[in-house]
Amino acid sequence: MSTPTLKRKEELKKQIERLCKDKNALILAHYYQEDEIQDIAHFIGDSLELSRKAASTDADIIVFCGVHFMAETAKILSPEKTVLIPDIEAGCSLADECPEDEFKSFLHSNPDHFVISYINCTAAVKAQSDLICTSSNAVELVNKIPKNKKIIFAPDKNLGKWVESKSGREMKLWEGSCIVHESFSEESLIKLKIKYPNAKVLAHPECQQNLLDHADFIGSTSKLLTYSQENESTEFIVLTEPGIIYQMKKDMPQKIFLEVPNIDGCSCNKCPYMRLNTIEKVIDCLNNMSPKIIMEEEIRKKALKPIQRMLEMSN
Numbered sequence: 001m002s003t004p005t006l007k008r009k010e011e012l013k014k015q016i017e018r019l020c021k022d023k024n025a026l027i028l029a030h031y032y033q034e035d036e037i038q039d040i041a042h043f044i045g046d047s048l049e050l051s052r053k054a055a056s057t058d059a060d061i062i063v064f065c066g067v068h069f070m071a072e073t074a075k076i077l078s079p080e081k082t083v084l085i086p087d088i089e090a091g092c093s094l095a096d097e098c099p100e101d102e103f104k105s106f107l108h109s110n111p112d113h114f115v116i117s118y119i120n121c122t123a124a125v126k127a128q129s130d131l132i133c134t135s136s137n138a139v140e141l142v143n144k145i146p147k148n149k150k151i152i153f154a155p156d157k158n159l160g161k162w163v164e165s166k167s168g169r170e171m172k173l174w175e176g177s178c179i180v181h182e183s184f185s186e187e188s189l190i191k192l193k194i195k196y197p198n199a200k201v202l203a204h205p206e207c208q209q210n211l212l213d214h215a216d217f218i219g220s221t222s223k224l225l226t227y228s229q230e231n232e233s234t235e236f237i238v239l240t241e242p243g244i245i246y247q248m249k250k251d252m253p254q255k256i257f258l259e260v261p262n263i264d265g266c267s268c269n270k271c272p273y274m275r276l277n278t279i280e281k282v283i284d285c286l287n288n289m290s291p292k293i294i295m296e297e298e299i300r301k302k303a304l305k306p307i308q309r310m311l312e313m314s315n
């Protein structure tokens with residue numbers, strides 16, 4: 001790394017530290033954020049851990065370096081706090097593919113179901129759900145629902161199918177998917193497995209079944225990181241957004257972590273929404289106190305119930 005780049009990074013870091021101290025702000029970041037954002041975050045985690053942190057912090061301001069549904073969840077849990085997001089356009093294909101009106105009609109045509117929504121959805125969809133889950137607790141929570149209840153699971157069909165296979169419960173699935181996790185190439189994965197026969201394959205459950213079939217371990221971003229720390233293997237093929245590989249390499253420089261190319265043949269599996277946030281935008285949002293998450297109180301209160309239920313039910 002050149003000296004001017006290092007110098008610039010240090011300057012930006014100092015600026016952010018000063019702003020956070022002056023404003024009593026906490027920076028939360030998801031593992032799919034740019035490396036330099038991960039480096040300045042006060043806390044990095046998966047969706048569940050980030051929700052817990054947002055609910056428990058005594059900071060006045062939360063700068064949520066992640067996507068919109070994550071920042072929205074922080075606001076639902078901590079309405080008295082100002083929740084900033086560096087780029088308000090940082091959305092998610094799963095949330096986009098589940099519009100609130102269509103979801104409402106779907107629930108009407110499938111009455112008497114217990115509605116579980118993956119946290120990757122809008123507040124308006126959460127408000128229509130009985131329980132929220134994340135990739136880290138989805139199986140655990142579905143297993144806790146009485147066997148006589150019919151379940152709707154939205155919006156990720158791939159996560160839903162994986163939960164069905166782990167829990168043995170059949171569910172009515174919404175047809176959404178993640179554009180990042182759906183684009184890994186199975187052919188490239190097989191080639192990597194042949195080249196690195198001792199490597200363990202780690203996968204996020206948003207991947208399609210044909211990819212999950214190759215996995216030695218499936219879990220949320222944090223669980224993938226923990227597995228790679230605890231497993232004695234020195235080579236890992238990682239089927240999720242490569243932002244997590246930054247933490248893996250940082251923590252375990254002696255181990256090898258490999259990205260899987262996507263179906264177009266390139267290793268460009270970065271989430272286009274997550275990567276809209278930049279370190280400059282973190283500084284701008286702290287200076288301008290904008291963009292901030294704003295939500296109707298009625299929706300917030302309705303969305304809070306299934307999130308609180310998740311936090312109470314999951315270990």
Ligand code: 13P
Binds near residue numbers: 222
């Ligand atoms: P995690 O909860 O595993 O961090 O996943 C969030 C996400 O958006 C994965 O694409």
Ligand code: SF4
Binds near residue numbers: 067093178271272
């Ligand atoms: Fe949404 Fe997929 Fe990006 Fe995660 S990786 S935020 S599920 S689009």
